[in-house]
Amino acid sequence: MAALAWLAAALLLLVDWLLLRPGLPGIFSLLVPELPLLRVWAVGLSRWAILGLGVRRVLGVTTGAHGWLTVLPPLAAALGLAQPGLALFRELASWGALRDGDNAGVLYWGSRLDAFALSYVAALPAAALWYKLGSLWAPSSRRGAGDMVCRLLGFLGSEKRRLHLVLMLLVLSCLGEMAIPFFTGRITDWILQDKTAQSFARNIWLMSILTIASTVLEFTGDAIYNLTIGHMHSRAHGEVFRAVLRQETGFFLQNPAGSITSRVTEDTSKVCESVSDKLNLLMWYLGRGLCLLAFMFWGSLYLTLVTLLTLPLLFLLPRKLGKVNQSLQMKVQESLAKSSQVAIEALSAMPTVRSFANEEGEAQKFRQKLEEMKTLNKKEALAYVAEVWTMNVSGMLLKVGILYVGGQLVVRGAVSSGNLVSFVLYQLQFTSAVEVLLSIYPWMQKAVGSSEKIFEYLDRTPCSPLSGSLAPLNMEGLVEFQDVSFAYPNHPDVQVLQGLTFTLHPGKVTALVGPNGSGKSTVAALLQNLYQPTGGQVLLDGQPLVQYDHHYLHRQVAAVGQEPLLFGRSFRENIAYGLIQTPTMEEIRAVAMKSGAHDFISGLPQGYDTEVGETGNQLSGGQRQAVALAxxxxxxxxxxxxxxxTSALDANNQLRVQRLLYENRGPASPAVLIITQQLSLAEQAHHILFLKDGSICEQGSHLQLMEKSGSCYRAMVEALGAPSD
Structure with a gap:
C-alpha cells in the first residue's frame, strides 16, 4: 500500500509538471486576457481543484493509510495558492509588477521553471506546518495532544464560544502590534525625503493609538480567556470526581484512596493550569508569528525567504546542543547525589568509621566523587558556552545576512530604506515568537500528556452497572440468595462465599452468625449491591439486584455497620443523608428516638444542628452507631x-433496639438480617444461619440448633457463655 501511495503521488507530480504547468496559463490567458491578477487567481484555484481531486483519488487507493499522506490535501492547497497570494501581496504593496508586462511573467508559474520550483519551495513548508498543527489538534485514537486539549476545552460547555471572541481579539491585537515597526519604516522614509513635520506628528499619533488599542485588546482577551478557563477548572474537577463515584466498589479496593484523591485534586489542577497557561501562550505567539510573517512577505519576498531558510540554523543546532547540556546537568545531579550519599553514610555511621580508623578512607572516597563531578561540571560549562555561542552567532549571521541582502535591494530600488527598517523589526519579533513557540510546544505536550491520568478515570467503564431501571411502586422485601459464590476483585482466587442459598422473609428477623472471616460481612455487601456475585444470583422480590434503580434500591435496602462513617456535617444532615426529599424535623426526631440518639443530641447546645466532626470523630462509638441506625x-x-x-451501644439502647426489632412484627415489617456475636440478639431471631468457611453449615431457630448435639452453633454459644478461667 505504501508503494502504491508513493507511485500515485509521483504521478500527480508528473501531471502537475507536464500538463498543468503549460496548459492552465495558456487556457486562462485566452479566457481572461485583460486582468492579470484575476488570471493568476483563476490558474491557482484551478490547479488546487485538479490536484485536490487527484489527492482524494490517491487517498482512496490507499484506504487506511496515514502519516505523510495526510499532508497531501494541504500541499495541494498551498501549491494552488502560493503564486496568487504572492501576486496579491505585490498588488497591495503597489509594487506595480502586475501592471508591467515585462515583469508579469514571474507570476505565471508555468512560464518559468524557477517560478514552478518556487511554488513547491513555498508550499512544502506550509503543508508541513499544517500537518504538524493537524496532528496536534485532530482527535486521535492514540490520544494526541490535540485530542486531550479538545476534551479539556469540552468542559467549557456553551462557554466555549467565548474562545471565538478571544481569537478575534487576538488577531486584532496582533495587527495593532504591527503599528510600531510599520510606522517606524514609514517615518524613516519621510525623514530621508524631508517630509513635513505635520505628517510626522500625525503618524506618530496614529502609531500610538494603534499600539494602545492593541494593548487594550490583548488585556481584554486575556481577561476573557482566564475567566473562561477558570470555569473549565471547576467543571473538570467535578467531572473527574463524578466519574470516580460511578465506579464499582472493587475499584476502590484496588486503588488506594490517597491515589484517587491525588488524581481528582492535584493532577486535575496541574493539568488544567498547565494546559490553560501553555495554550494561552501558544495562541498569542502563534497569532503574532503569523501576522509578522504576513507583513514580512508584504515587505519583501526575498528577505522573508532568507529568514525562513536560516531558521533551522538559528534554532535546531542550539536546541541539539541544549539537549546535550541538559543530559550533562542530569549527570551532575546524579554525581552530586552519589557524593552526598557517601557523606551521609559516613556521618550516620561515625562510631563504626572511628572504630576502624577509616576517617581518611571516607574522605578519600568523598574526594573521588567530587573529582567525577568536577569533570562533569567542565563538560557542562563547555556545552553551555557552545549553546550560547551558537545561538548568538547564528542570530548575528541572520541579522548580517538580512542587512546585506536588504542593502542590495535598497541599492537596486526594489525596496525603500523604510521598508528595510520595518522588515528588520518584523524579523526580530518573528524569530522571538518562533523561539517561544519552540519552547512552549514540548511543555504543552508534557502537560497534556499528564492528563492521561485523569482521562483514565473519565473513560473507565465500571465492571458492573451501578444502576438499573426497575423501581416498582410496592415492594415486599423478599430476599433470596441462590447458590451464590463470591471472590473479591483484588483476590480473585480466594473464594469467600461458596454455594450460599437462603431466604430472608418480610416481617422476620434472620441472624447470621459464625466465626470471624467466615464471610458474614461479605453477605451484607452483596445484599447492598456493592459487589456482584461471581456465581449464582441475589434476588429481591424475584428480580436480580442489578436490575433495580440505584437510588430506589438503597431506599429499600439500608445497612448499619459496626464502625459506621459519618460526615463532617450536622446531625440533621447525617440522618437525612442521601434522601432526595428532605425529611421534616419531626421525622428526624422520631427515628432518633427509636435508635437512642435523641437523648444525647438534644442535650447539645445546638441540638440537631451540631457538627459531628470529620468522620464523626467527636462522638463515641455507641453514639455513631445510634446516629447511623437513625x-x-x-x-x-x-x-x-x-x-x-449494636456492639458499642449501652445496655439501655441495646434493649431499645431489641424491642424495635422484635416487638410488633408482622408482614408489613421489613426483613431484618442481623450479623452479630451478641447472643441476646441472635437467640430471639426467627431464623439463625451459621456461616463457616463461606458456606451455611447449620440453620434453624435457637432452640432447634441448641438441641443438636455437637452443633457448631451450640459450641459457639457455650464458648461465649462459659466463664473465663
Missing amino acids: RALIRKPRVLILDDA
Whole structure:
C-alpha cells in the first residue's frame, strides 16, 4: 500500500509538471486576457481543484493509510495558492509588477521553471506546518495532544464560544502590534525625503493609538480567556470526581484512596493550569508569528525567504546542543547525589568509621566523587558556552545576512530604506515568537500528556452497572440468595462465599452468625449491591439486584455497620443523608428516638444542628452507631441489615433496639438480617444461619440448633457463655 501511495503521488507530480504547468496559463490567458491578477487567481484555484481531486483519488487507493499522506490535501492547497497570494501581496504593496508586462511573467508559474520550483519551495513548508498543527489538534485514537486539549476545552460547555471572541481579539491585537515597526519604516522614509513635520506628528499619533488599542485588546482577551478557563477548572474537577463515584466498589479496593484523591485534586489542577497557561501562550505567539510573517512577505519576498531558510540554523543546532547540556546537568545531579550519599553514610555511621580508623578512607572516597563531578561540571560549562555561542552567532549571521541582502535591494530600488527598517523589526519579533513557540510546544505536550491520568478515570467503564431501571411502586422485601459464590476483585482466587442459598422473609428477623472471616460481612455487601456475585444470583422480590434503580434500591435496602462513617456535617444532615426529599424535623426526631440518639443530641447546645466532626470523630462509638441506625430507619426500608451494629451501644439502647426489632412484627415489617456475636440478639431471631468457611453449615431457630448435639452453633454459644478461667 505504501508503494502504491508513493507511485500515485509521483504521478500527480508528473501531471502537475507536464500538463498543468503549460496548459492552465495558456487556457486562462485566452479566457481572461485583460486582468492579470484575476488570471493568476483563476490558474491557482484551478490547479488546487485538479490536484485536490487527484489527492482524494490517491487517498482512496490507499484506504487506511496515514502519516505523510495526510499532508497531501494541504500541499495541494498551498501549491494552488502560493503564486496568487504572492501576486496579491505585490498588488497591495503597489509594487506595480502586475501592471508591467515585462515583469508579469514571474507570476505565471508555468512560464518559468524557477517560478514552478518556487511554488513547491513555498508550499512544502506550509503543508508541513499544517500537518504538524493537524496532528496536534485532530482527535486521535492514540490520544494526541490535540485530542486531550479538545476534551479539556469540552468542559467549557456553551462557554466555549467565548474562545471565538478571544481569537478575534487576538488577531486584532496582533495587527495593532504591527503599528510600531510599520510606522517606524514609514517615518524613516519621510525623514530621508524631508517630509513635513505635520505628517510626522500625525503618524506618530496614529502609531500610538494603534499600539494602545492593541494593548487594550490583548488585556481584554486575556481577561476573557482566564475567566473562561477558570470555569473549565471547576467543571473538570467535578467531572473527574463524578466519574470516580460511578465506579464499582472493587475499584476502590484496588486503588488506594490517597491515589484517587491525588488524581481528582492535584493532577486535575496541574493539568488544567498547565494546559490553560501553555495554550494561552501558544495562541498569542502563534497569532503574532503569523501576522509578522504576513507583513514580512508584504515587505519583501526575498528577505522573508532568507529568514525562513536560516531558521533551522538559528534554532535546531542550539536546541541539539541544549539537549546535550541538559543530559550533562542530569549527570551532575546524579554525581552530586552519589557524593552526598557517601557523606551521609559516613556521618550516620561515625562510631563504626572511628572504630576502624577509616576517617581518611571516607574522605578519600568523598574526594573521588567530587573529582567525577568536577569533570562533569567542565563538560557542562563547555556545552553551555557552545549553546550560547551558537545561538548568538547564528542570530548575528541572520541579522548580517538580512542587512546585506536588504542593502542590495535598497541599492537596486526594489525596496525603500523604510521598508528595510520595518522588515528588520518584523524579523526580530518573528524569530522571538518562533523561539517561544519552540519552547512552549514540548511543555504543552508534557502537560497534556499528564492528563492521561485523569482521562483514565473519565473513560473507565465500571465492571458492573451501578444502576438499573426497575423501581416498582410496592415492594415486599423478599430476599433470596441462590447458590451464590463470591471472590473479591483484588483476590480473585480466594473464594469467600461458596454455594450460599437462603431466604430472608418480610416481617422476620434472620441472624447470621459464625466465626470471624467466615464471610458474614461479605453477605451484607452483596445484599447492598456493592459487589456482584461471581456465581449464582441475589434476588429481591424475584428480580436480580442489578436490575433495580440505584437510588430506589438503597431506599429499600439500608445497612448499619459496626464502625459506621459519618460526615463532617450536622446531625440533621447525617440522618437525612442521601434522601432526595428532605425529611421534616419531626421525622428526624422520631427515628432518633427509636435508635437512642435523641437523648444525647438534644442535650447539645445546638441540638440537631451540631457538627459531628470529620468522620464523626467527636462522638463515641455507641453514639455513631445510634446516629447511623437513625440514618437507616428514616428511609423506612423493606430490608434492614445490622452488621454488628449494636456492639458499642449501652445496655439501655441495646434493649431499645431489641424491642424495635422484635416487638410488633408482622408482614408489613421489613426483613431484618442481623450479623452479630451478641447472643441476646441472635437467640430471639426467627431464623439463625451459621456461616463457616463461606458456606451455611447449620440453620434453624435457637432452640432447634441448641438441641443438636455437637452443633457448631451450640459450641459457639457455650464458648461465649462459659466463664473465663
